[in-house]
Amino acid sequence: MGRFLFVVPPLVGHVNPAVGTAAALAARGHDIAWAGHPELVRGLAGADAVVFPCALPEDGLSRPAGLKGPAAFQFLWESFLVPLADAMAPGVRAAIEAYDPDVVVCDQQAVAGALVAESLGRPWVTSATTSAELVDPLAGMPKVAAWLDGLLGELRRRITGGAGAADPRFSPHGVLAYTTRALLGPVELPDRVWLVGPSVAARPAGPDDFPWEWLEASALPTVLVSLGTANNDAGARFLNAAAEALGGIADRVRAVLVDPGGVVEHPVPDTVLVRRYVPQLALLERLDAVVCHAGHNTVCEALWHGVPLVVAPIRDDQPIVAAQVVDAGAGVRLRFGRADAARIGAAVEAVLDPAQGHRKAAEAVGESFRAAGGSESAADRLETLTAESAVPGVRGS
Numbered sequence: 001m002g003r004f005l006f007v008v009p010p011l012v013g014h015v016n017p018a019v020g021t022a023a024a025l026a027a028r029g030h031d032i033a034w035a036g037h038p039e040l041v042r043g044l045a046g047a048d049a050v051v052f053p054c055a056l057p058e059d060g061l062s063r064p065a066g067l068k069g070p071a072a073f074q075f076l077w078e079s080f081l082v083p084l085a086d087a088m089a090p091g092v093r094a095a096i097e098a099y100d101p102d103v104v105v106c107d108q109q110a111v112a113g114a115l116v117a118e119s120l121g122r123p124w125v126t127s128a129t130t131s132a133e134l135v136d137p138l139a140g141m142p143k144v145a146a147w148l149d150g151l152l153g154e155l156r157r158r159i160t161g162g163a164g165a166a167d168p169r170f171s172p173h174g175v176l177a178y179t180t181r182a183l184l185g186p187v188e189l190p191d192r193v194w195l196v197g198p199s200v201a202a203r204p205a206g207p208d209d210f211p212w213e214w215l216e217a218s219a220l221p222t223v224l225v226s227l228g229t230a231n232n233d234a235g236a237r238f239l240n241a242a243a244e245a246l247g248g249i250a251d252r253v254r255a256v257l258v259d260p261g262g263v264v265e266h267p268v269p270d271t272v273l274v275r276r277y278v279p280q281l282a283l284l285e286r287l288d289a290v291v292c293h294a295g296h297n298t299v300c301e302a303l304w305h306g307v308p309l310v311v312a313p314i315r316d317d318q319p320i321v322a323a324q325v326v327d328a329g330a331g332v333r334l335r336f337g338r339a340d341a342a343r344i345g346a347a348v349e350a351v352l353d354p355a356q357g358h359r360k361a362a363e364a365v366g367e368s369f370r371a372a373g374g375s376e377s378a379a380d381r382l383e384t385l386t387a388e389s390a391v392p393g394v395r396g397s
Contacts, residue, residue, distance in 0.1 A: 002386040003031045005101035006127070007092055007113030009084060010037040010056065012044065013228065013297040014107045017129045017178045019045045020201030020375035021105070025382065035088070035095040035113065052099065054091030054112075057083040070144070072315040077148060081109055082155055088112040089159045096120055102386045106171070108133060111152070112159060114168035119160035123385060126175040128193075130296035131324065132317030133169055134177055135187045173385060176378045178300065182368035183324050194381050197372025198300035200281070210279055218254055220271065221288035221352050226258040226280070227314075228295045235293075236263035238312065238339055242291060243268050245345035253348060256283065288359075289351045291344065293336070294322035303330060304370070306363035308351040310344070312336040329361035 006022055008015045015036070022032045022045060033050040034041045041051045089112040096104065096116060104124040106113030117124035128134060139145075156162060166172050175193045177184075184195070215222065225242045227235040239259055243266040246255040254271040256278060257264065264274050281301060284290075290302040294311040299321055302309055309331035311322040325331040332347045351358045373380070 001029045001031065002102045002383065003033070003100065004382060004386075005052075005095060005099055005104045006032070006034050006036075007054075007088075007095075007104060007106045007110045007117075008034065008036040008041065008127075009081075009088075009107055009110045010040050011109065012040070013295055014109060014127075014129045015041060015044045016297055017199040017375075018105065018107065018127055020199030021127075021176070021378040021382070023201055024375040024379035028379065028383070030383075033095065033099045033101070035092050036110070050099075052091060052095030054088040054095075057087045059083075073144070076316060077151060081111060082151060085110070085112040085115070085155055086158065089116055092116045093120075096122060103173075103382055105176070105382065106168075108169050111155065111168045114166070114171065115156055115159045115164060118164035118166055118168075123173050124171050125173055125382065125385065126169065126171040128175050128177045130317040130321065131177065131179045131184050132296075132320045134175075134179075134184065134189055134193060135320060137320060174381060176381065178296075178374075178378075180365070180368040180372045182365045183300075183303065183328055183330075185324060185327055194378075195372060196377040196381065197369045197374045198304055199375040199378060200301055200304045200369075201375055210275070210283075211273070214273055215286055218271070220252065220254045222286060223253055223255040223289045223291060223348055223352075224258070224278070224280075224283060224287050225255055225291040226278075226298060227293045228298060235314075236261070238336060239264050240266045241339060241341045242344050243272060243274070244341035245348065246272050248341060249345050249349065253352070289348060291348065294318040294325065296321050299325060300369065303362050303365040306359065306366040308358035308362040310334060310347040310351055312339050328365055329357060330365055331358055331362070 004025055006018045008018055026032050035052045035054050038051040038053050042049050092112045093116050104117040104122050105127050106124050107127045114124055170190050177193050177195050178198045180195050180197050243264050247269050250269045250271040256273045258278050259274050260276050284305040287307050290307050291310040292298045294313040309325055311325050311331055312334040313319040313322040314336050322333050326333050332350050334343055334347055350356055
């Protein structure tokens, strides 16, 4: 059996897909370990997960709420991902040396994993939890691309002394892309990109206090509103506008509004349920639409269940994912900064309208996801790589 080390950043949306793949491998008898933030990983992968701790930057990880476009991209790499890589590198190196994995599975934004694994001669696979990098968003911006190449070159010199040459975002051994053509569209892909479909798997249970009886008390269409776990600062205005919008159509729609930061101040009727946490996967089985920030995880989980979307991207990969949703016919896009109650309400009613076909399009994408195999397909790819590996110094070679 093989030994797999998953290197993940402290970001829920990046750990969750890896959890499904790791679970599929473990069910086949393989050994699994993690390098990352222990509390977060064990909260998502289970309390018994073997986790080699990786440090966080001394100044912590935070992002200004108002940054968008090029400024947000520059901050993401220069002040978030690169400092995170510097901080994680010693822990990743210690994990590889202590655990001796056959394959290192590196999240695309945990750059230290790729750099350290390559420098140690270990086979490594990229875990691409979003499709944004697959469409080469910098193709029309050569100066920005050159700036990022320089930033990654300096990072490589600090972490490995300059050893290695591969782009840490795209392993030459393979890239697990948790999407399919039905959502991604007809873009040209780099070599050895495996479209395995989303990894949607059961997670450790959170608070068991969701009022399921509230869902059963009405036959109105149900809408989920969620901006994910990393947008509390940016989301207050939008969430309050959504509360107003859904309260205004309470005779036609009911809603579950996720408010982890407690920022919703707008009064809501009994048809709008405001919660700090929801069991999203279980809830999706009973939903008619989702309003979100176009985070890749939420989008894929909704489409897996055939649920159409209203997407209001904020930054980073979200505009790319939102465009994919619209191009697939599976949802309606709003401009986050201009999304007032009237626009949100109209968009929700549009995706719920059977005549517009958003539900059928969402179901078609979901069918493609399930056909691709998700975590089981990802596990197949990793097993094959382990069997083929014959690198000196690697277990089993």
